[in-house]
Amino acid sequence: MAGAYRSTRSQTIDNEGVSALLNAQPARTSIAPGTLVVLVGPSGAGKSTFAQKHFKPTEIVSSDACRAMVADDAADQAATTAAFAVLHTIVERRLRSGRLTVVDATNVQAKARRPLLALAARYHRPSMAILFDVSPEVCKERNRKRQDRVVGEFVVDRQCAQAPVSPDVLLSEGFDRVIVLHSAEEADAFDVPTGPSSTARRDKPGPFDVIGDLHGCSDELLSLLRVMGYQVENPGDLIPRITPPEGRTAVFVGDFIDRGPDNVRTLLIVMAMVRYGAALAVPGNHDEKLLRALQGAPVKITSGLDRTLQELDAAGEEMRALVRDFLTGLPSHLVLDHGNLVVAHAGLPRELHGIDSAQARDVALFGTPTGRRDAFGLKILMDWAHAYTGDAIVVWGHLPVAEAMWVGNTIDIDTGCVHGGSLTALRYPERELVSVPAARVYSISIKPLQ
Ligand SMILES: [Mn+2]
Known part of the structure; x- marks a missing residue:
């Protein structure tokens, strides 16, 4: 008869292993210390707003800030090489000492992400990409409202065209975890994940x-x-x-x-x-x-x-x-x-x-x-x-x-x-x-x- 079967095994919970389990912390991960978080998205996608809302200022390494450090101007494209040398140095030092590091740059091209992933791999740090899947129109609109600097619309179009179209691309590059945000509202409502551990x-x-x-x-x-x-x-x-x-x-x-x-x-x-x-x-x-x-x-x-x-x-x-x-x-x-x-x-x-x-x-x-x-x-x-x-x-x-x-x-x-x-x-x-x-x-x- 279905359902009539009853186990005769005692269900008394007295095993040593059970107490070990009871004392164990549940297996959860949040954004672990030492994680490399790479924001990926065109200019105007809302990356900096997002980073400032969800992370400590010292955890954020921004390419604009690095440009300003080396050239007194966050928009000085001629300072890009020097700015990224500084950015990579900071990221390297932070990951080496196991600090959560959020890279706020467009990172739309694989060649921009590669050296960051290499640094995470060198120090065996987990990596996470947060992909801002926002339309060119929204990015341009946000850029028009920016007070600090205006990015040319053709630049935004080019960045949108270069951005990865699916999380698969990022996973295949070696990111441990990818989160996709489809709108400013989603970016705003984002909770730094503290619940279920990573799928990857x-x-x-x-x-x-x-x-x-x-x-x-x-x-x-x-x-x-x-x-x-x-x-x-x-x-x-x-x-x-x-x-x-x-x-x-x-x-x-x-x-x-x-x-x-x-x-x-x-x-x-x-x-x-x-x-x-x-x-x-x-x-x-x-x-x-x-x-x-x-x-x-x-x-x-x-x-x-x-x-x-x-x-x-x-x-x-x-x-x-x-x-x-x-x-x-x-x-x-x-x-x-x-x-x-x-x-x-x-x-x-x-x-x-x-x-x-x-x-x-x-x-x-x-x-x-x-x-x-x-x-x-x-x-x-x-x-x-x-x-x-x-x-x-x-x-x-x-x-x-x-x-x-x-x-x-x-x-x-x-x-x-x-x-x-x-x-x-x-x-x-x-x-x-x-x-x-x-x-x-x-x-x-x-x-x-x-
Ligand atoms: Mn089943």
Whole structure:
């Protein structure tokens, strides 16, 4: 019977690992100290206003200010070479000593950004580009109102033509994170990100073992990890100690919980692996809904969430807080191996890779609804995979399938473990699939696996 299964495992939270987790800081990043922030946009895009509003004056290194320093005139183009020599020296010194550094210059050409990225790389500092995607008309209008200096309209046109058209360009140059601001209002409302950690872990080259939807199937998870050579010590403990094979990292594709037998234990294994650097994780739609419930938002308790919440209630308030912090800190999706591998629960079209926006998060976790429903009453989602033409491999889950199969450069690895299918991992870069069968049917799928 679906839903009748009850785990016999004790849910007593007394494991040493749990207290270690409880004492750990949630994995969040803001703009970390030592980050290089490069503003990118034509003159009049609002970069200086933005920088002054959101950063300390001493954190901002402006090309105009450097021109003024060397030539007594912020508009003296003849002083450009000298001004940038000063700018690069200041940026170099700041990054060397690990100080947040915001470069306020147009930076529309790759050759302007390259030496800045090289400095960040030299001192192993994270880099972030903030792209001002503002129309030439808006830039010209703002320039006309400037009191300090007027920039020729042809200059603005040229800068607009040179500016990168998509965040992909900046990510491929090596920026760890790209934020796009589309209007002055967006620039004004911008919050220095302190919430979910970056989607881009480009520095991580792999190899990776990307693992499909878990839905509380902790026994199958441990079996799969063992099959892939992960060392599992004390499997009887609530949190077994898991050591990946040398150099490998597990990546969870989301939907850790709901419908299955051991939701808290599954969460604890995932959380501990992430905490100890053995795994990365992105959330699925079920995890997002749980997070909302834990935050006290009204959610419909369906699709197995009742049981997960019962388990969490039994585990206590500390555990609920721990899970809430963990889920809050997860990035919407991951861009790995220098942009060659993307992991997103419901998949992700190319133009949203590496984008930290509410829209990208929505699409990554829930997919894009078509507004139609199938014969089983389930929402039909946009078939992004068949439309996908990107070079990056996109690994996803969300829609249970009988067998993981490649569709172009995409692969859905949710093989419906909780429905009695199997738990599947994709080994990257080997492109090898590893599966373990479900021990039983924990929840009957209303739709047969295809
Ligand atoms: Mn799922």
